[in-house]
Structures are given as C-alpha cells and as structure tokens.
Amino acid sequence: MNAPSPNAYTAYPDANGRFGDYGGRYVAETLMPLVLELGRAYDEAKNDPAFHAEMSGYMTHYVGRPSPLYFAERLTQHFGGAKIYFKRDELNHTGAHKINNCIGQILLARRMGKTRIIAETGAGQHGVATATVCARFGYPCIVYMGETDVERQKPNVFRMNLLGAEVRPVTSGTGTLKDAMNEAMRDWVTNVDDTYYIIGTAAGPHPYPAMVRDFQSVIGTEARAQMLEREGRLPDAVVACIGGGSNAIGLFHPFLADEGVRLIGVEAAGHGLSTGQHAASLTGGRPGVLHGNKTYLLQDDDGQIIDAHSISAGLDYPGIGPEHAWLHDVGRAQYVSATDDEALSAFQLCSQLEGIIPALEPAHALARVGDVAKELGKDAIVLMNLCGRGDKDIFTVAEALGSRL
C-alpha cells in the first residue's frame, strides 16, 4: 500500500500531450519549435537523478518541505462528520503551493541556458513565487498581470517589485488572468531565443500540463505518505480548489491509482452558476481551445471566450487544466463549485476555529469540505489542500464584509 500501482488513469498524457481528447499543443508555428524543445528538455531532466536531487534540496531547505499534515480538530467537531485534515501548503516559502512548480521550472530554465524569465499571474501568488526564484537564481523577471488584478492584489505587486521583478499591467480584454496569459505568450513569441516562460498552472501547450502536475505532485505524494503514517490508511476523499487546477492535480495525481479515494475539485461559482458570473469551466463550460490546449472553457455560441468572475483572483480563469477535463469526463474525479459568499464564510470559519487565515482560493474548497465530511460520516477521513494563506486577501475580504482597513 505504500506505493500505488499505476493504473489506467496514471498513464497520461500520451506522446502528443493528450489526456484523452484534451491537451495538445495549439500554438502558433513560431512557438511550436520552442514548445517541442521544452518537451525534450523536460523529458531529459525528468530522467536525470541529478535534476531531482537538486530540486529536492531546494524543496527541503528553501521551500520548507515537507509541509505538515494537520488534523483540523475544531472544524471536524464543527461539521460533526468525517475527520478533516489539511495539507499545509500555505506554510511554504511565499505562502502557497506555487513555489513547488517555480523551483522545478527555474532549474529547467537554467539547464536549458535561458537568460530571461517571464510569467503570468492572477492573484499574484505565482508572480511572487516566480519573482522569488528569479531573485534566488539571478534572472531578470517580467510578470504579466491584468490591470484589474494589479488593483485588487496590490500587496503582491509590491512584493514582486521588492523581489526585483517588473510587473507589466495588462489592459487588453478584461485585464485578468487570461489576458495576462495572452500577453505572456506574445512576449514569448517575440523573444524566442533567450526567454523561458514559467506557466503557473497545469494548463497551456504540452508539456506544461504534465510538467506542472509533476512538480506539484509533491503535495499528494507527501500527503499520501503522511496519512498512511498518521492514520494507517488512505483518506476517503481528497478535496482541492480549482482555477487552472495545479494544486488540485498535484494533490490528486498520486491518488489516481487508489480507486477507493474520491477526488473532489471545487470550482469558483462566483455570484452563482445561474448568474453567468462565475469561473466554473467544467460545470458551466464546454470543450474548446485556448492558450495552447483543448479543454473545457467558458465560451459563447460563436466560440468567444467569456470572462470569468470570482472573488478569488487565483480562480478567475475561464478554462481548466486538460487533465481535469479528462478526469471529469471519465468520472475519476468529481467537480463541484462554491460561490463567493460560501468562500467568504469558510474563510472566516477557518480563521476563527483553526487560527489559520486561508487564501480565498482554498476557502472555496473548504466551503464544500463540510458537506463531504457530513456525507461520509464520522469514521471517514477527508483531506483538503490548504494551498495558500490569506494575508494577500485581507483587503478583498474586508471590502466584501464592509470593513475599512
């Protein structure tokens, strides 16, 4: 039981970067050779023990891994159902899971001889993590951030600047995460020789969805081992929030072969699914092609992408990583949603009962954890990824609650 054996769910993507019908490499021809080169470089690194040893060293001494597995006793009592555990990835350096992926990709960029780093960011967590590794490894760093997000995540913009990164506000579209990603792609296609693009989520052209998943799988691999040690068994359900889906796939993937473990992803329902103002691409979208991959997207009848809405900037994305699209279709994972209001309630509940201020992103997951815990009952165990801390969100939450800071 210590190492799950591979099954039909763990063998993806195929050589063309496909998870079933999803994924692929839908990029302009100018970028195609670069994307293929990245795929080859990642395959080599993946099979090089020295790459893993180096990454593991930084994970331990710089990121602070392994993150604890924490029994949320008071929330468990509050809901009166299954035991609730948190994987404490908010305790990582920079305060979220994003750094796991950035360490892997900056080491890959260095290995490839690239000299300039670009990234997109929504909430700013991935931007901060990228700026952090660029500072640590001595790379110039440009972060594209929608101007709406620049406004609502000012503390993170300041952090990125402190770390030496240049934040470029993006005014095209609605100035959120998808527009930042378009602009980062435009930068990449313009600076093909020296630039490495660190995508922050498990989306984009192959190999990004697989590579980001691999780097984030440290979350699930650790949690699985920790749970076996603590409880002597696997959890009955694991729950994570989903924007692009990198923390969720990082948690889910090491459990894919454990077919008794339910995998539950929580999308952002914004003002409510019926209002059309949400970010739930699986629940409210249909398959299409954006940002280099085929996946579920919020779109109109003409195939134009519809702007997502969520109180959480990190979930405010009209697509989802292609592996989630596939896990959804084959039924291995289940996808539900939580509204802005539900996330705000969970945010306060977690702060008050556990002394942990969660980011608004995992507050969405927590909003459904109570239901799952009640449904499964007292003998069961639910594991949730607390993928980020909430310091960055206090202004947003204060405003939503009518307080002035």
Place this chain on the structure above:
Amino acid sequence: MRHNRIAARFAALKAEDRAGLITYVMAGDPDVETAFEILKGLPAAGADLIELGFPFSDPMAEGPPIQRAALRALKIGMTLRGTLDLVRRFRLEDKDTPIILMGYTNPVLSYGFGPFAQDAAAAGVDGLIIVDSPPEEADELSEALDIAGISLIRLTAPTTDDARLAIVVKRTSGFVYYVSVAGVTGVKEADAASVAPAVVRVRAASNLPVAVGFGIKTPERAAEVARIADAVVVGSALVDEIAAAAVTSAPAAAKVLASVSALAKAVRTARLDVNVTSV
C-alpha cells in the same frame, strides 16, 4: 473549383512577373457595412488576394492593431457566421479574387469543422489560415477542408528549421505564408535581407508560392519584399487606418482603399526597377 482561384491568381502573377498583394482586414471592423464596402473595393484598389480575419476574443499572436480590430468587430456582434455572410455578399460581385479566412481555432471548432468547411465553401471561401493549429493538431480540420475543397494555408516562421519545414508544408495547399519576424503581427519590421533566403528555402520545400507577412507596413517595405516573394501580406497597417478614421470621423473605407492602392502600386512596380536583386 475553389482551389483554382488561388492557383489561377498565382499563375497569373507569375505570367506578369510580379508579386501579388494580399490585404488583411477584419470582418465587421468597424461595422458590417463599412467592412463590406472595404472588402468590395479591395480588388479594384489592387489587392490580388484577400485575407479576411474573423474575430477571436483571445488572439495570442496578434499585436495591438489587430487585437483592437478584433475587439471592435466583437463589439458590433461579428461572428464566424457573420464573416461567411460577408464573403457570400462579396462573391455576388467578384468571382475571381481568392478569399482566405484567417483566425483562431476555437470559433471554427465551436462551429464544427465539417459544417464550417461546407458553409465556407458554399459562401465562396478559398483558403483558411488558423494561427494556433500546427500540423500536429490539424488532421481533423484538414480532412474537413479537403472534402470541401478549401486550402489549408500554413504559416512557417524564422524558428521553423528544415526538418520541421517538411512537416509543416506537407498538408499545405494554395501557398505558404512565411511569418517574416519572430513576434506578433504589426510590431517588429521585416528585414528583407533575412527574408530572402527563407523564401528560397520555403519555396524549395513546398513547391508552392510563398507569401510574406507580419511586419510589412509601408509601400517601400512592401516593394522590397515583392522583389523576393510571390506575395506580400499587409494587415496591421490597414487595420490601423480604420482605427484612425474612427477617431477623426473620416471615411474609413476610402482611407483604407487609398492605402491599398499605394501598396499595390509599390508591389506592382517593384521588379521593374533597374537595380533589382531578384531571386
């Protein structure tokens, strides 16, 4: 047959020993009737082939001019269906000028590859350029277009090496579009000296005419490229005329068509200069 409109036009250009001018405008920019007026006037103004953009909300390979054009078109409600309507109206007036639609995968996928190909052929579309559909992802689309008799025109780029070039041109028909700069549309300027060997390489690999675009803004630059390529594509510069006209309330169609005339004159006379470096 539709294939023949593109082939016939390039054969005629070859017979005249001159390069063609391909003009790009966005369907529905700035509004349906003005866009139609422009489209209708392009052949007389000197466009040899027409690229008609259909808007997409997230045009990853476009610079600001065409991004803004797409937003203007979306704002007035232009769609892929609406784009085909424009082509249908154009074909009532012009039977010979090839029309190539250009855009991104998602609107076409959303329409359905098969139904789109049939409707586009019926409307009088001759070719299709899909920026974010490399050959590796295009089998299904290629098949639908083959059945309908529409050419899938591929982009090659400065980053495309010989091994990859062979893959890219494999299922290309009509002509090959050489992206002359690594970058988005309408930002960097093409450098004729580096374009020349690339055109030779692409022509040899494909046995097809080679059109050069992305970064050709002025008649002077168009003339330089016309000496080495089979066709010159100008887009962002024309689309910017529409944007500028909107600001000053000038007649957009007249301004765009005047620019096209100037470009056409430069392209048509490019190889007549004495000091040409012809390839």
